[in-house]
Amino acid sequence: MKPVYRSIREDLLAGSYLQADETPIRYLDPDVKGKSQQGYLWVYSRPKGDVLFEWRVSRSRAGPEEFLKNFRGKLQTDGYSAYESLAKVRGDLTLVGCMAHVRRGFHEALAETKLAAWFVGQIGQLYAVEKKLREQKGGPALRAAMRAWQSQPVLTRLHRAMQLIRRKTLPQGLLGQAIDYTLKRWTALNQFITDGTLEIDNNGIENSIRPSALGKRNWMFIGHPNAGERSAVIYTLLGSCRRHGINPFDYLKDLFTRLPAAKITQIKDFTPAAWANAKANAKLVVQIT
Secondary structure (H helix, E strand, C coil): CHHHHHHHHHHHHHCCEEEEEEEEEEEECCCCCCCEEEEEEEEEECCCCCEEEEEECCCCCHHHHHHCCCCCEEEECCCCHHHHHHHHCCCCEEEECCHHHHHHHHHHHCCCCCHHHHHHHHHHHHHHHHHHHHHHCCCHHHHHHHHHHHHHHHHHHHHHHHHHHHCCCCCCCHHHHHHHHHHHCHHHHCHHHHCCCCCCCCHHHHHHHHHHHHHHHHHCCECCHHHHHHHHHHHHHHHHHHHHCCCHHHHHHHHHHHHHHCCHHHHHHHCHHHHHHHHHHHHHHHHHC
16 A cells, blocks of 8 residues: 555645644554553645545654655644744745634633634634635635635734733633634634635544544554554545545455556556546546447
């Protein structure tokens, strides 16, 4: 599977837009008997593309720094400091914020104050615009135009209200924390307005991580650090199949049947994204004929 895994990685890094997230995974370290250690699966993808899992034994900046060293473009993440510190030293890397994390903070603040309800409602208007765009299957140009017309005024109201209320709110309170989180990342959170190729949040990649979270409840930990890399390869192919709505068994059966005889230049045709497109095109030809 590794040649296909590497092809997915090359394709993602060749683009100009990536979403990134990470999830903790316990593993057994042979040098530390009887105790599991904390490792991480770092996950990268772009909308409608394949999903790639990368195994690391830590959550340090070294992970994304190594993976993204040849990437140039926009990186959409949550507020984790590793990405932010990396962007500060990289002039060719632009951070894009995640509005879902902003909404989560204000939603949690509802338990503390009713003021948070207004912010939740305003963010809901942003998502109403996104829902309308999905229903219309709008392309980048329409998305940028609609957002500039309908979403930008909402963001302007949010910004003014946060600046006003922040002066009257305790910084350690839930509302104060939600406001501080948002204002600190305001430039990154506004990137999606002018670029119609960007998503409003990182929910797509978070959905790709969920099956691994379910798996952890069943197998608890990875048996060896080296097994983490093999798990990342398998998660990449199965997660990409799930992303494209294709049957993993059919894909893997075809992969293992044809890949041994394939040329190195044909590997890119075996990624789940390419495989799904080929199947869709073949089905279309049959329907036409």
